[in-house]
Amino acid sequence: MSPSEVEKSSDVSPGNGAVATSAKPQMVDLPHGEALQPQEAARIMGAAPTRVIVFGGPYESGKTTLISSIYERFRKGPFADLCFCGSCTLLGFERISYLGRQASGLARPQMERTTQQMGRQMFHLHLYDSARRVVQDVLLTDLSGEEFENVRNFGGTCRGLDVIARADHFVLLIDGAKLRDVTLRQQARDESCTILRRLQEKGLLGKRSLVDVLFSKWDLVEGDPAGGRARDFAAVVETHLHECFGESVRCLKFERIIARHPDGLAPLATGVEKVLPAWCHEPCMPEPVCRFAVEDWLQRREFDRFLIAGCQG
């Protein structure tokens, strides 16, 4: 850390008990705590095996809300057998969670839209799995609605989406609100199908990819007297996507979630507990393993062979 000089120290009184000093001498920068840019995230990925989870979906399908709700859920206690172990993006989490807080002065929880101009924002969680007794770094990032639209409509614009190729899990959100509306539900099915196909054609998803499809805002479907039709349609979408992509990716899963019920009638991140452990445990690619058995490696040197022979008596 390079200290940046602001003002010289002054007013240091002698004595052994209490020394009052001016507090604005030199300042040292601390980690910014905001969402990470990819080059900053690379430091975390370089230091420890890290799961990268990428959320994609159309405008207002609830991608950032989902990221915020996972953080907010940990604020209330352990979640899905996972405990919060730290984060270097706490300020960033606070920023995106703010419009769901009473302090915002809003009467209904809202979320600021992620735009392409913001750049790729990655949120970090360091989690402890109490069942497996391991810690895991997880990076969560979402594609903006614009990016999603561009990929859907123009294949040439996939260049900024390399993060999907690195993703351990690609999570596609389908807006549950659209499934209730007969004029929008076909579009919801079509755009999810198109985006998966496009990403596959561009080589960003493939045989090794782990894909989760989440039907978001499921409270709207459950709370709708005519929600049965939306539920049936979701099942149709599920079958259709399975037929189209079930064989071409390593795993395709479906789940219904309520990231944040506006009236708090469902716990935060309902349904996410079924997918979050897999996001932490299942890597897209197997962890690197040592190609040589340690003994083979050691026995290459005469002195090591001597030591091993000595140990074996």
Place this chain on the structure above:
Amino acid sequence: MPTPAKCHLLVGLPSAGKTTFLAAFWYVVKNATSHDALRIQVLPDDQGYLNGICDVWMKGKPQQRTPSGHVHQVSMRLVDPATNLAADIVFPDLSGEMFGQQWAHRQWAAEYDALARTAAGMMLFIHPQYIEDACNIADIARGVNILTDGAKSPCASGVPAQDLQRATPWDPLRAPTQVVLIDLVQFMVGEPCWLPKMKVCVVVSAWDLVERQGKPPGQWLKAEMALLYQYLTTNIRTIEYCVFGVSAQGGDLGNEETRKLLLDEAEPAKRIRVFNGTGERSDITMPIRWLQA
């Protein structure tokens, strides 16, 4: 022979009870009020600041806020009567606002940085009355729903989406207390200090206010600050922690009757009450002894 000076940081947001703790602590070590409490070996030359805050404490008055921009660096040589070993201890007493600024503006003073990098321990102060919980709108809606037995449901979902320009601008200083405290600890065990191991003594001050809940301090922390509790319990490689409930004044000074009773006590040190998982004592040096061990 004294051991090399150990620096223990007193960390907490405004009105967390840092100065009140220090005032009561100074009184106890200076007057050697109990057999097993730490005591001062040599009175420091300059005791002005400590005596000033101690006078306020003895009068049963609340401490003035530590002025922002000042670091009162308190150093003293303490002796443990059990072992007869002396140790130099340094406590930088910063205003709570400065810790808030560290979180919000992501800078700290170079002078504090030098102390932080050599810190052996940290006392993390939490005042149960001054916890920013940052309630979610949805939680409040659910609470209203429960209180009105569903008569007012739906609450938030019935409200149309509002213009975000009308929202009160985000202020990082209003972030949840536990989140700010976690980041302050992360600065120690992570970037920029990278201390390999840190003792963190959580002091829940004004413990008399929450004593009625019947939970030991550790359980109180688990219930009220779940994120901080998870953070402390899962980072066992870098953090050793302990939770104390401390009532440095002994009761609510705002209540005139209680104040009178407390001031009637001939020995002010007997007003102090310290709780940990095993019971109640009146030795305010217990948290420091735990840090020193």
